[in-house]
Amino acid sequence: MQNSRRDHIVSCLDIVWESMSGLCESFTEDQWKRATDCPGWSVQDQLSHITGSESRLAGNPTLDHTPPESPHVKNQIGASNEAHVDYRRSRPGSKVLKEFNNVTANRREMLKDVTEDDLAVETQNPTGSGTLADAMYIRIFDAWVHEQDIRRAVGTAGHFEGLVAEYSMNRMADVMPYVVGRRAS
Template identity: 30%
Template sequence: MPLHPAAPEDLAGLVSAYQQTTQAVVDLGRSCSDADFDLPTACPGWTVKDQISHVVGLESWLHTGDVPHVEVPDYAHIRNEAGQFIEKSVELRRRMVGQKVVDELETVAARRVAALSEPEVTLETVVRGPWGPAPVGESLRRRILDIWTHEQDIRQALGRPGDLDSGGAAVFMDLLFAALPRIVAKEAGIEPGNVVIIDSTGPVMGRAGVWVEPGEEGKARGIPLFSGIAHDGDPHDVFTTITLSTDCLTRRAAGRGGLDDIHYSVHGDEAVARRVLEHLVIVP
């Protein structure tokens, strides 16, 4: 079942989704008091202001390539070298007034949108990406996923839900559904003979399924359902359907909280459903 609303696929649609979710972060920041900026979020060690600082810092680096020169303390929430790099932009802004950080994001985002909207830029144009050079289309999707995730972190901390039917939400869901065959068969290790279906009830509605078949050397392989790809099923296949909202699905896929923090229902094998949900994380 296709996503509704559908995720943008053309450059103009992706730029619009990027602009919308960065502007949403700006608008949320504009509404914050000093106390709001200091509220903790679902990201360990990060406040609302730190979340905005992260978005500013990464977008600024993607635009200019300039790495902040700042010493980062040995924080408990930093787990690897990538985390150390990301923390630089947050540490740089820890003593800044929250509204100044918001001002910076507004400026950086406008520059990014202008650069991405240049006439010579196409979906295939290679640009700086979070994990190395990448085509604009791929890089934008990943940035939309990340920024929209942090937008939702901020909304959750502030108690201001929203944008669950936006272009950013649809991009997140599209990337999640594309990763589902790998997650089910490889990450969760669901055995051949199982069919796993995830049903999102909305605001972004859609259904994705995976049939697990035996692969080479005894390794299971996930075959996407509802995609037009034919497969040889078995009448004895075990079907498990997991039903949950866009909010619960994306929070779980962002790695925010555990299974007890979301509401979902299962028709089929509860143990299979739990294993899939435990591994259903696509945000680094």
């Protein structure tokens, strides 16, 4: 049973990171390079994106890397994501997985010290301003969605049940009226 918002966040991140790692651990280089539904991104690029995002949140130095222009990059967040992805493209997928595992292990250690008060602090996140908790819930959703991108590309369905899947599907249901409303206007 979850005792707090912090426990829920940490549990969800643990689950989705472990699921992604386990899914990817036996991939061949061919599987790493398969295209996904995200324009311009391979399976490896999906994991590179999550690795880069978590690395940035861990306080690691900002990359000094400018990727070539890509038609799928539409804004500053996309450019930042693409820098992390392109920076890792020339590496073997197994090396990206190793970095992902190291970065997420570091993030787990960091999250042990996060308090409920910390989670209430106002901060910027990809959807605008909100609390640190809001930003962490975006990380959970983002990781689960990209795990699903990877799964579709390699033909391995899964992780449709449980704490993370339930949270992510509820999040999609919550925002759908907003998305439909924006499209209709």
